[in-house]
Amino acid sequence: MKFQYEGPAFCCRKGKVKIATPEIPQELHRLFTSQVDADAKYFRKRIRYFNTHFSFTRLGVTLDKTVSNAARTGVYTFVAQGSMYYKMDDLVPGGQGPRNLQLYFYDTDETLEHRVKRSPDLDINIIRKILEILEENPYVQTFKSIGSIPNLEEYRISLNTDIRLDQRRYNAPTASQVAAMWVEGSDPQNTFDRQVVLYGKGDRPIFIRAYYGCYDPLAYPLFFPRGETGWNRWIPYETPSKVALEDNEDDTEREDMHGLDQTSNVHLERNTDEVPDDEEEQDDDETGGSRKFVSAREYYCFKLQVRKGLFNIILFGARGFQQWAFDMYIKMETMRLDFFSKPKNQKLVRADLYQGVVDVMDAGETHGSHVGKRIVLPRTFPGGDRDMQRRFLDAMAIVQRFGKPDYFITTTCNPHWEEITSGLEPGQTPQDRPDLVARVYRAKLRSMKDLLIKKKYFGEVAAYVHVTEFQKRGLPHEHMLLIMSSDSKLTNPDGYDKVISAELPNKDKYPILHALVVKHMLHGPCGALRKNCPCMIDGECRFRYPRQFCDATQQGKDSYPIYRRRPDGHQVKVRGAELDNRWVVPYNPGLLMRYNCHINVEACSSIKAVKYLFKYIYKGHDRASFSVDPAVQNDGEVINEIKQYMDARFMGPQESITRTCGFPMFGVSPSVLQLQLHLEDMQPITFKEGDNLDDVINRPSSYSTMLTEFLKMNLVDPYVRNFLYKEFPEFYRWIKGKKKWQRRKLRGRG
Template identity: 30%
Template sequence: MDSLLPLEGEQPRFAQLYMFDGDDELNHMLGIFEQGDSDNNLDKEIVEGLRNMLDSLNELVRSFRYARDMIQQHPKRQFRLNLIAAGEFDYQMYNPPTAMEIVALILDDIGHNYDGRDVIVQHRGHSFQRINDLHPLYMAMQYPLLFPYGQDAFHSNIPFSQSPVRELISKKCLTMRDYYAYQIQQRCVESNSLLRGGHLFQQFVVDVFATIEEVRTGVNLPASFVSGLRYLIQNYQDSLAICRSYGYPMLFITFTCNPRWPKIKDAQRMISGQKAHGRPDIVVRVFRLKLRMLMDDLTKKAVYTVEFQKRGLPHAHILLWLNYPEISSPSSFIDMCISAEIPNKDLNPIGYEAVWSHMFHGPCGLINPRASCMADGKCKKRYPKEFRSSTSVDEQGFPKYRRRENEITAVLNGVELDNRSVVPHNVDLCVKYQAHINVEYCCRTRAVKYLFKYLNKNSDRTNVVLESAGSDSLYEGILIYIYIYIYSS
């Protein structure tokens, strides 16, 4: 947060917008997002409606309004707004006051030297002040539209209530993870405004996850903590033990979530206007159920890890050991389990539809040089492949699947594709799970190392450079690197 009022000659921003009246406030709000194209500008009536809603409901907004009135009545005096946290005291007694009780504290008054987790906003200042993410008001101030009443969020003294349907638990207070897991559940008796937040809800979930991780990683974590160092090391050692006992794995399967699954669609219909990308909680739950079903269908001799694609869909990498007699002809075994061809539409219409919907790569190459897989004029996945009359395995153990040059084709995005663009798959799995399931033959250590790399890697990250709008120069001449983590379960 910045100061209550902007410095001379600067435009108001953040909470400073609540320190103005009427049209001045609306104009400042609209001016932040004003663009040359009028179609992208904000609707003044909607912004005004949101402003009026927060004024009537949100206790925090009322606090800033009260501070505004005090500043207007006494323009020569210096003020600061202090929203006191519970600290180590009884939360029921020392909770933040309501709007009618909040006053503007004069500088050097009570709370000036308080070292607790308070939110303090000065009258005017040259530097920002960080709000601790463990403060009970952090979420309400960070996401005013998700918490329109300005209500408190998690604090460390929420009592844990025992349930008659579960065993007695020794803990007395609710953990942060328990609290926010409860918050994101969908309930028919509530408005579920949090779940209607779309991209803002996603930001909230990531923010919550980051806060929980930051708190939990401050201790010596056991191996049961997912993504912790001991967890990764234990899984790595278990995978090596399986490989040592059963030999090399034979199949490498990538199972990707399908946002069009009926269960995801049905859950979206419960709240109008919902889309899969706006409900990551529903997507990961359904994917977890499908993954368990897939693992039960395959075998217990498997190692897998779950991660998230850059577009947000979870997928699992699976190494599978088969209780299969010694393979004298890898080609015949591969043809029995894996196909890289389009099924005959007349003989197998269901299989044809599943492969057409989920197992094509592209179109890319000369047909679509702007595809995301293209680099330096070539497909990074080396599609389209070459036609091959039979399956073979090269000296390094890499398979070259059968892709016969027949007349079976499929039209995808207006482009006619043949067997050269088909991703290796198992038709039965694609039909049952209606998802992208890439099945590859492997009998070498390289595939094991590939999976183990994912078991032991940290969160995805990227470097971002902030630049001023309409210019190639760096923002204020400063190069800023920001690590953006893609959190996964």
């Protein structure tokens, strides 16, 4: 199943990615799908609880309790802070009794007393059914066989972390392929090429790393009942020589290959509409141009697809699906961050001023590890602080070139769009299918961008920026700033009234529009009508509702106009309160009718709005509040920015799937090139830890920069002298690999 704007490469890279869909036992299929059986409904309502009970690993995660508890609103969302990890317990239970993998040791007891004690709230009959379903699971077979063994503390179990079954065809692993057991002192050498060893009583925790092939079946036995292997680094493309790469296809967003770890086959997504031109060119092997193996993002994007005639159990997982979607993206991001943080997985690239390196050489130092500063979380990592700061500066450069924005548009996803509800399976709700929500929202957003920019809904658009964010309960929303050409700008209150309304429409004359305004565009109630509303801060609405009545639109004193809100007596009852025009969020009737969702359209009437708006949309994604340690510890060790990023991030299933699908979350048009500016011999250079500094300063790339090459061209090309440095990229493009400027082929110029 494909939605609008999803190209032929979205699901499987035009056939390059092929993963067999696992066979699901009939009884498990019934539990996941039946709408009439009481036990199936009970099971799905508590599916995360059941999965945790049968999981072989112990989950460590910090949930946002305000949204992961559906008691107040009825809407459950798996939103977590920081990292997510899985640990394996020792074979011998501790003082808390058996749990996770240890529970399987005692399943020979028909009373299942150990499971009742561990999870007294779960239906024991369903537990019995699931145990019967899992009898063919090789991990269950391994751990269940331990139950009759005395002196368990003397035993060891090796888990194969690199199971290389051909996933292009259905192959369930056997017990001998996933695990091996032996007694201490008779250790079989090299049982598996890569493995983790579980001890009877260990002195340190055993973590299941993100890149282990056993990660998925150990954590989600209900999704992989026969122990089917998850993603690993060696899943080959299907007939790679016959399929063209799709990196440059319009409908497929590129993956950022900077910071590629070839051993783990993990790639960074770019997640943006523009491609920075000032990054170091990497060779074909590093950028993935000749990759032979499926990346983690491609693998899990494939797993999210709906295919006719195939039962995808993950998409029926409801709350378990939310956790899985979050978990798989955190797995990908963890591997990407590992590349930057672990010395064994990254080249220690350091940066310093060219002149600084020369000075150090004059002092007798020639080794790269003794100079420079470590780049901890580079700007090529989407969503990092450097990345967001760069985007903000790019957006301000757009303003400097094209002027202040004219429209500020905020669009929020409607989870009840027909395209979403028609795709739901019986008994499902929109929060059960974050994949549908993310994909439909992306299609709607692309349609709106085409309407506004290509079809010139408000007129000619000279430039724009946009960014996707996610609400507390996970729904995506978009901020878009439009800068119009001179003959399409809003210049007076009459112009505002032609495109923006802040009043309830006449119900008799415009019944559909009236219903949409009441449904999507009324704020609150808050203030005196509802003092506990989330928008209330210190007794005041932070959005300043209710607004004052106003007979005619006026030029505002701050960033927005004062819209017309006439006291015409029209009122509607919303959430138990009577609301009038003072509560209407400004909207455009045409966009509201077309897209049936919350679309706030504001006119930017003052230059004062610019910095606030751009900082607002580029403030970065949700973070937790936490204390920041000093930049340098007493021993001189620099604080780990990657750890700070991981500890502070908040993420839910919608954002996870948006990133897994590679959908762009940022955009700016026209693209912005960051120009280098430096004094003579003070340009930044890059070098590796073991480089000889004499070689570093003498290589051409060390002394050729955008600025030095621009100055050289002024000496030889009279045409170049017509432009300032900041104007130069409009007429010349920077070839980053060759470190030179090339004249653009502009329309209308010979």
